[in-house]
Amino acid sequence: MASSEIEALTQALARLPGLGPRSARRAVLHLMKKRETALDPLLRALSAVSERLATCHVCGNVDTTDPCAICADPRRDGRALCVVEEVADLWALDRARLFPGRFHVLGGRLSALEGVRPEDLRIDALVARVADGGVDEVVLAMNATLEGQTTAHYIAERLERFPVRLTQLAHGLPVGGELDYLDEGTLAQALRARRPVA
């Protein structure tokens, strides 16, 4: 009985992570009942992000500017580069204000099973950033999964010939754990105890 517009909105919300059909319906109802305080602010915010949405050509972050706010921030220490699999991982580390350097997003991890090869990730771009100089340390902040660690080893090999210190997150990470799901305390500890790649 709901109009096609309401149905479309419900479905669009239901596809967001963390929302199902039931909570989407409640959200739509909330939006329609609270036009000034809920619907209009969400519409404005969504429009603003949509208009400015950009992928940073330097680090692969998504933001409303290119370069992203992190790459453009002069207070960031460009000599330290933290390499992560996904944008979500960058956000998790940045949210906790744990890392004062810059980031590099690979856009995934090597996977024989899923057919993800080095050229499918932003690895050449990482090597180019390091080759350009000015980088002293590269933190390999992959997930503590088999594929994450394989990716870290592959990158370590590719960066071997450069005069940079390669480190990785301390393995206080739970085995099989996804970086993005960890609490800030665990992340902070793992980062503090980072060690050279063997």
Next chain:
Amino acid sequence: MASSEIEALTQALARLPGLGPRSARRAVLHLMKKRETALDPLLRALSAVSERLATCHVCGNVDTTDPCAICADPRRDGRALCVVEEVADLWALDRARLFPGRFHVLGGRLSALEGVRPEDLRIDALVARVADGGVDEVVLAMNATLEGQTTAHYIAERLERFPVRLTQLAHGLPVGGELDYLDEGTLAQALRARRPVA
């Protein structure tokens, strides 16, 4: 570190029922990474609903038309009127396609504690609809709470002088239960076993 646009979007989403700050951040990230399949469809749906949003002057439902789709549907049996506290209750009953008649949304329930008086609800409008004639049965589908039942009794008194059958949902409803949270089976049973107001 997130831009103000991203921060505003995160906050707007975090205020939706069922989403917190953490799931809102994940949703924003999802939207930004999936522009074509997530962000743009949501933006379009939200714009469409925002442009057409209306409160039905007949029944108090929120929809994208006024009268709402239910009031405008000629296949609906206008002789039976189901009175509910909130739009959410109407949606819950309508979603389950349980009631073939029309609805009337009060916009709340009488509450001495919260200072909600009869004139704060759409009760006069309900009496006027019944006074206009053509209504045979009024189903009082209030919540099974003290305030819901007080409201039902008050309305029953106001409608006493009209030649309509007053019924209420069978009290198979869990005591203190909110209509909107019930499964469709319970709702269907309660509606089937509805009985005259004592």
